[in-house]
Amino acid sequence: MKSNNNRYWFIPLLLTAAFVIAFFLWRQKSGPDTSGQTSSAPASKLATPSPATTPAPVVNVTTPMVDPIYEAVKAEREQKLRDMADAPIDFFGKVVDGKGNPVMGASTFYIVGSFSFEGSPTLQGPATDAAGLFSITEKRGPDFSIRVEHSDYYKTSSADQQFEYAHKAYVPGKEPPSPPTKGNPAVFVLKKKGLAEPLVHHQRIKTKLPMNAAPVTINARSGQAGGGNEVISITMRSDGDKLPLNTFHPFDWSVTIEASGGGIVERSDALDFEAPADGYVTQQTINMSASLPKDVWKSDIQRDYFIKFGSGNYGRVRLNISGDTGRSIAEVFLNPTPGSRKLEFDPNKVVQSP
Amino acid sequence: MARCYKGRFALYKWPALNPAGFFTSGTGFEFNQSEYRAWKYGKGLSDFAASMPDDYQRNMLAHSQGNAVVAAAFRDYNLAAATWVITQGAIPISCYDDDTAHLVFPHTSPDLAANMGYRGYLKDEVSAKVVNFFNTRDRVTGQRWEANQSLFKPTIELVGITRIEYKHYAGSSEVRLQKFFNSVLLSDRTVSDLHESMAMIVKSRSKAIGQGATTAGEVNVGVDMYADFSFDNEHGSQWNRAIQENLTLYFQRLLDEIE
Numbered sequence: 348m349k350s351n352n353n354r355y356w357f358i359p360l361l362l363t364a365a366f367v368i369a370f371f372l373w374r375q376k377s378g379p380d381t382s383g384q385t386s387s388a389p390a391s392k393l394a395t396p397s398p399a400t401t402p403a404p405v406v407n408v409t410t411p412m413v414d415p416i417y418e419a420v421k422a423e424r425e426q427k428l429r430d431m432a433d434a435p436i437d438f439f440g441k442v443v444d445g446k447g448n449p450v451m452g453a454s455t456f457y458i459v460g461s462f463s464f465e466g467s468p469t470l471q472g473p474a475t476d477a478a479g480l481f482s483i484t485e486k487r488g489p490d491f492s493i494r495v496e497h498s499d500y501y502k503t504s505s506a507d508q509q510f511e512y513a514h515k516a517y518v519p520g521k522e523p524p525s526p527p528t529k530g531n532p533a534v535f536v537l538k539k540k541g542l543a544e545p546l547v548h549h550q551r552i553k554t555k556l557p558m559n560a561a562p563v564t565i566n567a568r569s570g571q572a573g574g575g576n577e578v579i580s581i582t583m584r585s586d587g588d589k590l591p592l593n594t595f596h597p598f599d600w601s602v603t604i605e606a607s608g609g610g611i612v613e614r615s616d617a618l619d620f621e622a623p624a625d626g627y628v629t630q631q632t633i634n635m636s637a638s639l640p641k642d643v644w645k646s647d648i649q650r651d652y653f654i655k656f657g658s659g660n661y662g663r664v665r666l667n668i669s670g671d672t673g674r675s676i677a678e679v680f681l682n683p684t685p686g687s688r689k690l691e692f693d694p695n696k697v698v699q700s701p
Numbered sequence: 702m703a704r705c706y707k708g709r710f711a712l713y714k715w716p717a718l719n720p721a722g723f724f725t726s727g728t729g730f731e732f733n734q735s736e737y738r739a740w741k742y743g744k745g746l747s748d749f750a751a752s753m754p755d756d757y758q759r760n761m762l763a764h765s766q767g768n769a770v771v772a773a774a775f776r777d778y779n780l781a782a783a784t785w786v787i788t789q790g791a792i793p794i795s796c797y798d799d800d801t802a803h804l805v806f807p808h809t810s811p812d813l814a815a816n817m818g819y820r821g822y823l824k825d826e827v828s829a830k831v832v833n834f835f836n837t838r839d840r841v842t843g844q845r846w847e848a849n850q851s852l853f854k855p856t857i858e859l860v861g862i863t864r865i866e867y868k869h870y871a872g873s874s875e876v877r878l879q880k881f882f883n884s885v886l887l888s889d890r891t892v893s894d895l896h897e898s899m900a901m902i903v904k905s906r907s908k909a910i911g912q913g914a915t916t917a918g919e920v921n922v923g924v925d926m927y928a929d930f931s932f933d934n935e936h937g938s939q940w941n942r943a944i945q946e947n948l949t950l951y952f953q954r955l956l957d958e959i960e
Contacts, residue, residue, distance in 0.1 A: 414883060417859045424852045431848055458838075458934055462845045466935030489844045492934065509837070513844065593759050593781040595830045595921075642800075642917040646830055671830060674957060 431513035432462055436486040438510070439532040442479045442495050445503075449479025450537055453497040457483055460490035480532065489513035491526075493533075500537035501618050508533060538618050543693035547662075547681040547700050556602070556673040558585040564607075567654070567662050567681040568700045576657035577681065578607040579664055586637075587646075587671035597637040597644045600670035604650070605630035608657020613650065620691035622653040622661040635670055646670050659685040706956060709757070713749055715742035715770055732766075732849050733856045733900050736792075739766050740896035743773025747780040760784040760959035761829070765842070765936065766791040768910065773896065776826040784959050785827065788834040789926070789936060790910035791842050795820035797831070797910060798918030806851070808904035809871045816874035817898040819905050827919045832958045835913050836926040841936035842911030856901040863887065867902045876902045924954060 436459065442450040455472035472493070475481045483493075494507040510526050510533070527533035549570035554563050562582040566573045585600035604611060610627025631652075635644055647669045654662045662681040668674070680690055683698055717735040750759055759782040763771045768790040774780035794803045795812075799821040804812070811818035837843070855867035855876075864881040876892040878901075892898050910916060916923060930951040932938040942948055 414859050414862075414864045414881075416881070416884070417857060417864050420857050427852050428848060431844070431852075460840050460844060460934070462840065462848070464841055464936045465941070466840060466933060469933065489848075490840070492838065511844075513848075592756070593783050594828050595783060596828065646921045672960065674960070676957070 428462075431489045433487050434489055434512040436488060436491050436512050436526075437482070437484040438486070438491055438493065439482045439527050439529045440475075440480070440493065440495070440535060441532040442475045442481070442497075442535045442537060444500065445536060445538045449475070449477065450497055450500065451475055451477050451479060453479070453481075453495045453500075453535075453537065455481055455483070456494050456496070458492040459486045459488040460492065461488055482529070482532075493535075495535045495537065497537055500539055503536045503538055503618065505534065505536045508535070541620065541689075541691050543691040543696055544682060544684065544687060544689045545696045545698045546690065546692055547679075547683055547698050548692065548694075549677070549679045549700075552677040552679060554581075554675045554677075556581060556583040556668070556675050558583055558588050558600075558673055560584045563675070565677055565679065567656065567664070567679050568683075570679065570700065574607075576608050577660060577662070578656075579654065579677070579679070580605045580607060581666070581668070581675055583668070583670070583673060585670050585673065587673070590671065595646075595671070597635075597639070597641070597646075598671070599635070599637050601632055601634045602648070602668055602670070603630055603632040604652065604666065606654045606656055609655040611652040611654050614653050614663060615651075617651070620689065622655065622663065622688040622690055624688065627653075627655050653690070656681075661686075661688045661690060663690050706959075708760075711749070711753070713746050713770070715739055715745070715767075717766065733854065736766060736769055737897060737900035739769035740773040740777075740900060742770050743775075743780070744778045746770050747774040747778035750774070750780055750782065758783045760786065762786040762788065762955075762959075763790070764788045764940075765911070768792050772796060772823055775829065776823055780829075782829045784832065785829045786832045786834065786955065786958055787910055787920075788939065789836055789839050789842050790833070790913075791846055792910060793819045793905035793907045794910050794913040794916050795905065795907040796822040797833075797920050798913075798916045799824055800918065803907040803913075803916075805908065806847070806904070806906045808850070808906050810854070810869050810903045811874045811876065811898070812903075812906055814895065817876050817892070817895055818874075818903045819899055820907070822895075822899070823919050830922070831920045832922045832924060833910060833913060833916055833920045834924045834926050834955075835911055835916075836932050836938075837912050837914055838927045838932070838934045839911055839936050840934050842909040846909045846911075850904045854902060854904050867892070869902055922958070924958075926951070929954065 442453040444450055453475040455474070456469050457472050458467050458469050461467045472483045473481050490509060490511050490513065492509045496502060512526060547568055552565055552570050554565070556563050560582050562580045564572055564574065565579045566575050567577045567579060582603045583600065586598040587600055590598060610629050611631060612623055612626050612628065633648055637644065647667070649665070649667045651665045652663065654664060656662065660682055662679060665678045667676045680692055682690055715738055717738060718731040753759070761771050761782050761784065768787050769792050771785055772792060796819050813820045814822040855869060857864065857866045862882060866879045866881065867876065868879060869876045876898045877889060878892050879889045880887040892902065914923065914925065926932040931947045935941060939948065939951055
């Protein structure tokens, strides 16, 4: 008997070894993976004080096993996601002009939102009826985008809207507008086009502004640099060229815009096409001091102006100016008829500059 | 006449998991893990940029979650560059602009970067001109990204036989990682790495920068991809469309910004 017991002395040892190996393999599988971590950042910026070494999050996703808590959370989250993706959409809209009159025959285009990276297709909806009303119903998705168009009207900012249909919990006081209903439709405003007169048009005049206050001039009729009495002059002073290479921070710069022999007035409404009769100033200077609050200081500006030239002609210009590079891009319109303040643009009525 | 980019071009990739499938796993783990990796790979980007000739102007362009790489490179790893162009960025507005006006979601997880959240992460930390190409029509940085923040954080995942569970407790800025075997707690630690906290735990209270039409703070210039280039609700018009399809204006503007 004693000799038989001695024969199996190694069995407990083998079992112990097998357990150790199994435990080791398990730890390997569920242990931290540093493949997503190249190095540690400075502790002062990334970490709160911690006495323990911080392992990286686990990354190797292996075949999941059943874990009731995990499965319950997963199922709950997936259901919420499905609910979002499948929210019912019944949309009602009304199209009016600037005076509140219904616009009949406006085209509608809509997108039922999805979670796709490729987006969803744009679909054509029904045209508006005599009351300016339309509806698109029995759709499902997290959100709904809609735009309205009419060839006789300009689109205003409200002609293109998005609505959330999935549950979205915004902070109190900032709730998104409730989805429109049949009795309270979403309102889209279009602005009636006027009668456009022939205009000289230069779509993109790009110039490099010297930063030492040497003026750059743009002849509104030719679109070229040069003089005359239909000239827009831009003068820049900037410390932008003093920034060290690969460094950027607020710097002092200013730009002055003027019209030769005439004046300018800022245009605040993109759909206002008639230059005012008065209110012009000879020039406007925009100062960007490095000491301005960060949210006020800008490196780039965009401005729209009506212009009354010394020739008696009117025009308008949209300027996009960068204070750090001196880049200036101008889109210029000029009515060649002296005294006419009408500056509505029709691409089919462009006058070639002489 | 068509313009071309005149300069040298370098590409930096990080090992993201498959963000396109970040809803297929049901837990958002892949998207969150990819964000974590993105923050960490800022170091590699910064080192890579530093290895280039220092007499060149460096212009960075990052798409979507790639902006986490660039953000971390600037803030945590001393990247030096002249310009940072963000296209449809998938990190929170509040990283760039800490104005409370951007806080439109009522999540209770930590908010400020000082408390392991997103807000103010980049405040006074970016020494480049930041140009934000946003697209409020893009549903990936819109509803999809917001759903991930809302539904799939804090991260929970099953790895092998271990359940990893990130946690935070309402009213506390403490964030934790616990590991379980069924109900048996295997380990429990405080999360002290801001990158890990942001990616795995914190729900952004602001929208993504790709939706940020009015972002200020660290953002110097905003460019509306829908209004200016007719990009619609897809996440990668500039990559997917043929060059003839309204891309000229986009590339022209891009070149304007990095010249």
